[in-house]
Amino acid sequence: MxxxxxxxxxxxxxxxxxxxxxxxxxxxxxxxxxxxxxxxxxxxxxxxxxxxxxxxxxxxxxxxxxxxxxxxxxxxxxxxxxxxxxxxxxxxxxxxxxxxxxxxxxxxxxxxxxxxxxxxxxxxxxxxxxxxxxxxxxxxxxxxxKCKLLSTKRILIYGAGDQGIITYNALLNNTAFSYIVVGFIDDNVKKKGKNIDGVPIMAFNRITSEFAAANNIDEIVVASVGIGPARLIALVDNLSDVDVKITKVPPIENWINGELSSTQIKQVQIEDLLGRAPIEINNPNLENEFTGETVLVTGAAGSIGSELVRQLAEFNVKHLILVDQAESPLYDVEQDLKRAGKRSYTAIVADIRDGLRIDSIFQEYKPTMVFHAAAYKHVPLMEKTPYEAIKINVNGTKLLADTASRYSVKKFVFVSTDKAVNPTSVMGATKRMAEMYITCLQKESKTKFITTRFGNVLGSNGSVIPLFKKQIDKGGPLTVTDSEITRYFMTIPEASQLVLEAGTMGKGGEIFIFDMGESVKIFDLAKNMIKLSGLRYPEDIDIKITGLRPGEKLYEELLANGENTLSTYHKKILISKTRELDYEKIKTSIEELCITNRFQNNNIVLKMKRLIPEYKSNNSDYERFDKRVQTYKKNKGLVTSTTDKNLANS
Structure with missing residues (x-):
């Protein structure tokens, strides 16, 4: 009472x-x-x-x-x-x-x-x-x-600077909980041994599982603006044996009315553990690039497409056209724009495979720029249905690109993937074919066709992070296909910013690739997610190895065989120098492939392998076609690489 x-x-x-x-x-x-x-x-x-x-x-x-x-x-x-x-x-x-x-x-x-x-x-x-x-x-x-009667949390604050002191005061002023700040952690050796309001400042190396257990630490609040991902990872690793929650103070610009409240302190997200600094783009030319433009975004209800829409809406565009076949998610994006007070937009439910429908949209709204983010992206599902992958990823892109060229759109930016590099799956091969087609189209069009490639996007629909979160909520185990599998990662805002930036600097025909730092081991990602959830591996939640899925790579690549890069003014954006293509032959072959019967999956895959020399299936039923394709190439005199010759002679 x-x-x-x-x-x-x-x-x-x-x-x-x-x-x-x-x-x-x-x-x-x-x-x-x-x-x-x-x-x-x-x-x-x-x-x-x-x-x-x-x-x-x-x-x-x-x-x-x-x-x-x-x-x-x-x-x-x-x-x-x-x-x-x-x-x-x-x-x-x-x-x-x-x-x-x-x-x-x-x-x-x-x-x-x-x-x-x-x-x-x-x-x-x-x-x-x-x-x-x-x-x-x-x-x-x-x-x-307050300490006697309310729930008490014992806290360590990482950072003994101004932001750390503000965090300290915000915690003490909280009325719902009683916080006892046990100490400050700081990397500045000159602060070691000093006190702030009677609370000692300690060095980072003091913070171990043993120290946390001995002092009954419940939470570590990261209040240092300069702490990098490597330090955060080290902090997570140091406390792997104890149940200590790790939270983070938001940037000062996100504080409510310039003041920090304890309710704004949120749990450290997996995005904070990418192992690299966030990619930041501050290009004033972006505003000039999109001012007065009518911009069409396909896949506008998807993870990348919806973020592109949100960022484009902040520019002074003349009109935004949102195209997606997913009705409910598109409605959600439309409502977000409405709540943000945006008016110059139109949401359209349409299928990019419907050429007449796409033509009518171009005829009515006359877009001057196109960002093409619509695609089928799940590797195992596309491995089972090559026909559907071709219809969306290749034929859909072809119809959209042809229409953009016919209506003399200024720029067409295609969102590709690192899975298009030396593809081992149907999905990756179809994205590579789409890249090849728009490169061929560049030769005969006034439209500037630009391709962007990047790796996995954290938090996107169907990505590993939401999957791990669901598995953690259900008590595990987390499923990882291989203990050594690695992937490149970036956040949704980062990916969208880089796509817009590449679209701005593109002159036509380039394939832009993004420097995403070091690849991340998925097994380590899973362990960190368990830790950030306040649980322990394997005591609370285990990790189960399930084996590589059909078409899945162990390691992703950003450059194909025979490709190298050119630098741009932004150190995180590079231009891939691709090998020369027989444009007429490739364009004709892709057009023929797009009209292949839905019941000819084997024939579709064989044609793709003949069209893309580097396409070698992995952990898939279609591996049996690789030797046949090599024999075909040898007979046609198309074998060029030492690897191809060895395979053909085996």
Whole structure:
């Protein structure tokens, strides 16, 4: 009952007038104390004169408190500024008393009225001490009751700079929980051994599982703006044997009204453990590039497409056209734009395989730029249905690109994937064919066709992160296809920013690839996700190895055999120098493939393998065709590489 009472009333604050009354009572009491001290704790002073002084002191104190406003502060959150205000109030009281006494002595306005100078000084000192002490005692009592009656968390704060101190104050001011800050962690060796408000500052190497267990640490709040992914990973690894939650303070620009609240402190996300700094693009030319343009985005309801839409909506575009066949997700994107106050957009439910429908959209809205993000992307599913992969990833791209060329669209930006590089799956091969087709089309079109390649996108629909989260919610195990499998990762905003940037710098015919840092081992990613969820591997949640899926690679690549790169002005964006293509032959072959019967999956795959020399199936039923294709190439005199010759002769 007491706990509930405290929880209820801890949200309320004492009236400022009650605080004013208490402060006045303290001032009057300390005035009496000053007299007793001055006269050796006796009544050997003029009582009549003393009685005359009391209403005067009361009036002066009231005026001073009202002028400075020190009584308006929240007592439980008393800080340095509040103490300064008390000092101002007491100083003003002493100043007014001294001035009044001085004038009265000179002008004799009130006979026999004076306040000894020693009394004025003593009163000022004692008043300041008692006013400050009263607030400190109340603050400590409130904190003690809070620790006793509310749920308590023992915290370490990573970062002993300004942001760490602000975080410390935000935690202490929380009314729903009681936080005990055990210590600060800082990488600056000069701060080691020092204290902040009585809390010690420790070096990073002190923070181990043993230390956390011995001190009953519940949570580590990362409040350092400069901490990198490598440091975060090391922190997670150091605490792998204990149940310690790791949270992070948001950037200062995201604080509500410029102030940090403990509710804004969120759990560290897996994006923070990419092992590289976030990719940032600050190109003022982007605004100029899209101002006044009518931009069409396909796959606008998907992970990349919807983020492209959100970022494009921030520019001064003339009109945004959102195209997707997924009705409900497209509706959600439309509602997001509506809530954001955007007006110049049109959401259209359409299938990019429907040439007449796409033509009618171009005819009606006349887009000047196209971002093509619509695709089938799940490797195992496409391995089972090559016909569907061809219809969307190749024929859909072909129809869209042909239409863009026919209507003289300025730029056509195609969102590809690193799985198109030395493909081992149907999905990767279809994306590579789409790349090849628009490269061929560039030779006969005024439209600038630009391709962008990047790896896995964290948090996108069907990606490994949402899958792991669902598996963790269900109690595991997490499924990983191989303990050594690695992937390149970037966040959805990063991917979308880079696509827009590549679209801006593209002159036509380029394949842009993005530097995504080091590839990440999925097994380590799974362990980190378990840890960030406040659980332990393998005690709480295990990881199960399931084996590579059909068409899946162990390692992804960003460049195909025979490709190298050219740099651009942005160090994270490179241009792939692809091998020369027989444009007429490839364009004709792709067009023929797009009209293949739906029941000819084997024939589709064989044709793709003949068209893409580097396409070698992995862990798939279609591996049996690789030797046949090599024999075919040998007979046609198409074998070029040493690897191809060895395969053909085997």
């Amino acid at each position: 007491i706990k509930n009472y405290f929880a209820l009333y801890s949200q309320k604050y004492a009236s400022k007038w009650l605080v004013l009354a208490i402060d006045l009572a303290i001032v009057m009491t300390t005035f009496c104390m000053a007299y007793f001290i001055r006269f050796n704790f006796s009544l050997d002073f003029n009582v009549e004169q003393f009685t005359l002084q009391l209403p005067f002191i009361f009036s002066v104190a009231l005026i001073s408190f009202l002028i400075v406003g020190s009584f308006k502060s929240v007592i439980r959150h008393t800080g340095f500024t509040d103490v300064i205000n008390l000092f101002k109030s007491v100083g003003l009281i002493a100043f007014i008393i001294a001035v009044c006494v001085l004038f009265n002595n000179r002008l004799q306005l009130i006979s026999n009225f004076t306040v000894p100078k020693t009394i004025i000084v003593l009163h000022a000192i004692i008043s300041f001490l008692f006013l400050s002490a009263s607030r400190l005692v109340f603050k400590m009592a409130f904190k003690h009751l």
